[in-house]
Amino acid sequence: MLRIVEESVKAVTPHLLGTGAVDWLPDADPQDSLDFLRDWSRSGIDEFTLVTTVAFLALNAYSLLKTGRLFPSLGFEDREHLMKGLFRLKGALGFLLGYFLGSPAINAYYSRVDVQVALGFDIPALKEEAERRQVTRGGEPLGPRESDDERPGGGEGA
Amino acid sequence: MIHQPESVTGDLRLTSEVVVIGSGAGGATIARELSQAGRKVIVLEAGRHFTRDEFDFRMDTAFLNMYWYGGQLLTLGFPAFILPQGKTVGGTTTINSGTCFRMPHRVLKRWHLDHGLWDITAEEMELYYAAVEEYLFVQKGDPEVMGRNALMFLDGARKLGLSGGILARNAKDCEGYGVCCFGCPSDAKQSANVSYIPDAVEAGCELYTGCTVDEIVVSNGRATGVKGRLEKGGKAGPSVEVEAGVVVLAAGSLHTPRMLQVQGLCRSSGQVGRNLTIHPCAGTVAVMPEELGNPKGIPQATYVDEFADEGIMLEGGTTPPLGIVMGLPFKGRRLAEFMSQYPHFGIFGGMLSEHCSTGRVIPHHRDSSRHLIFYNLRGEDTRKFKFMIELMAEIWFSLGAKTVITPTTGDVELRPADLGRLKRRKARASDYPASSAYHPLGTCRMGSDPASSVVRHTGETWEVENLFICDGSIVPTSLGVNPQMTIFALSMRCAGFIDDRLEAIAGRTPPAAPA
Structure with missing residues (x-):
């Protein structure tokens, strides 16, 4: 260059x-x-x-x-x-x-992760949640979340 | 087993009953169907294998790792479109939004009337679709997780009297992380990398990643194998040769025709690389009074199909900040101030789902491993493209948007009072410099006449025996909807014909009469 x-x-x-x-x-x-x-x-x-x-x-x-x-x-x-x-x-x-x-x-x-977090896209929290809520094809459906707090932005869905 | 290039220490000389080039919707389906039927199958994939642990929610790393050319694939013409395509195990299914539609009946009717594909019946396709849907857990998205954005837009459309609904997706227990296009971090999306490929591998399929195929070996008019090479650390590594009874080309609508063109195969019809259809897309960003929780939700969750028969489908959504910012015309202070409103963004897109414009794919003149894509949006389609943008802006304003950003040069930032001006202006293709397109199809179309098509309805090429094509390139027309389900279903259908051919090769049954 x-x-x-x-x-x-x-x-x-x-x-x-x-x-x-x-x-x-x-x-x-x-x-x-x-x-x-x-x-x-x-x-x-x-x-x-x-x-x-x-x-x-x-x-x-x-x-x-x-x-x-x-x-x-x-x-x-x-x-x-x-x-x-x-x-x-x-x-x-x-x-x-x-x-x-x-x-x-x-x-x-x-x-940048810090910029995205500042804008409301909390990548570390979502990644942590995704690790807890992994899906397997043959597995049982995921159960309810432990609490609304478990989900970043919980309760915001319509 | 899945072999990453680092695990291969020397040149490979392999034999199998079937070798499949590509592991996307087409190749993965063939691999699973034939492996589970007891066939020996080898899959060669140009991209690498990634798992959910490596999906980091980031668009930039996804583009660099899992998209062809870092996501910089561009059509040449007016306007130029960014055409993102997956280069990873699972192909584009790994990085798409997971939207699932069956082919509309009107499209199959066109296949019958215009392409003589009477052998593909509606009843048969229904069975394949049903099987794929069951296997991939296809179901409508859960409103609890799809995010406010998509539901709000749908609600606004319905209040204006427009039809629409919730999209069906191949997802199980989706929690709406909003990053389907960067690899699903929970494996909820049932893309081929977590469904067809693992099942194929469990049934004995061998998959080599980082493998570029340079040549389809043809002897006496029959495909007998492939030659290629593994890529290690960005450099050409060990060579790969596979001898096989059947070769399945499933490299997608852009690389499949290029490979045939480079070798001069199947060219008598003159149709290889031609008839390219894509779905040109436009996105709108509205600044809403309330926060919408972006990007948590499903990137494509609801649709508006009021104008589907005219070739306009709206599908959306939500998108992470990086997916928005590159399409904005703002720079400097204005950019920072606008992006700071990201939590208030209403995000929705639309696609020209049926239209008369077609394009062409040819090998790059200097680098035959690449292609050039020519595509121009023609008159009536440009008018529809403009109408699609107006429609989205109108829906957003009806919901109380203060501002709507459109990809229209000169009318980028609209206030409600500007909508009339946008509607009055003449549609010109050059007004849309920041658009993307998806779903390339048709570049090796199937048909009943070898003079106007490249493959039979079985997927086998007219000119090279035992060479089958099973990917979007054989789909002879635009589908009017997202194509992955049709590619899965058609490939499942093709797998049956390939199995028959392998029986014939083994001498257990007489060769099937050419269709």
Whole structure:
């Protein structure tokens, strides 16, 4: 992966995720975004990696055009200003550019267990419950839960 | 026994009566039926075997471990669709939502009239469906666990006079963990990895995972085995050769035609790789006044079928945060603020279940182990796609939604007053850049005429004796509903013909006359 792409993936992370906009959401780690892109590139198809690379090169070309500097070398405010301009792009092109620029950071951040727990998807509790309530094909039907408290969000079903 | 690649130390030279390529709905059914009939069966699966202990509720790890190309499979055309397909023991059944429908009678009638498949009768299919349903514990979802989201949407639809109901699913004691598509963590979902495959293995079937088949060996017009290789740590490992009386290709509607095309097999009809049907889908996210308990519930729990005859089915749901966020057009502060309302999200999707658009699968020009999928949404289908989105938005607004997010460029975030504008705008395929599609079918369609079909009604190819295809690729038309039950049922039917063929090969009965 090109070094400029790696640096841009990290630099763009807080601007794409809106870090700090919601105080109870955990902070983002830009390194997670880069790690995610590397994993994704290994298991995915070449074209996705290629398009993602092109998107980040386009971001830097836009940055050079607007500021005379590459995106990672800009200060936070300048990067934020530049990104806001990109977010205003309308139509399919704007969506796709945002999609490919945003994929590493957004996937990495919203994959995190702590982020999902903060949003109400309590993975550790559900996993614990699933381990207690395992199903076997030949087994008897599961009995009633020990109590409503056993189930995270218990009683919420209609 | 299930063999993971790490347990294989050298090249494999195996013999069996049947070798099956793929362990999804088609391959797993063949494996179980024939193994339990006393046949020696070897299954070769490209993906790996995972158990409930390894299912961690996470979409990202599921995509990396159990989906083809990390979930990045994309159609080429307008619009482009993400087309997620399973690459693991159990195939896509392991990572689907478990929705079960029988094929509508109108579809079978079309098979009869348009494809000459009179040998497949409604009465016979009913028997196969009934057997599969009993085996897979197919039943309607339990309202106690399906979550408020799905029930609320259904209620809203009914109040608008639309028909709908609770979906039947292949699940036993489902507790609604909301992550069917990432591997069921309690084994409640009766996907092939916890049903057909364990039963096949118990009956003596040998299953090799991480095995890519490169060649179907054909000698004098007959399939006699396969050659492939195991993948170890991302690299090509030991070679695998299986000599068999019958080869069953069950690699799914995308890889099955590719394999035939790469080898130049069964191509005289010109139909291999053509006639691809998929179900293009659109999702809507509504911001509701109340919390809905996401994502606890059943991802596909209720349906609205008022417009099923026109080819529109709504099915939903709930989805974990990551399943929502990638489809959103927001970035930065707006994204964080919107996602913070996740507990209030009403989530429901719809699919174009019957339509006139078809696509094509061809091998990738640089890498023959991959395919390219061409698919364009055509005029009338684009209009239906737009109507489907309007319908979902209308239902959400009738339930008091403040905002509805649609995948429509320029009308992404709708308030109730915006619905009229959405309805008035012209439908264009390029307006939907963030859509997904499911249920690829038809790329090796069966029929009664070798000039226009690839396989007979028995599943055997017209051109290569003892080569059977048993997966979604032989389904000649879009089904109008989720296809797994029909693939299970058709494969069960094919298993009988394969058993007959093995008898003939063994010289115990005269060869069956070609159908």
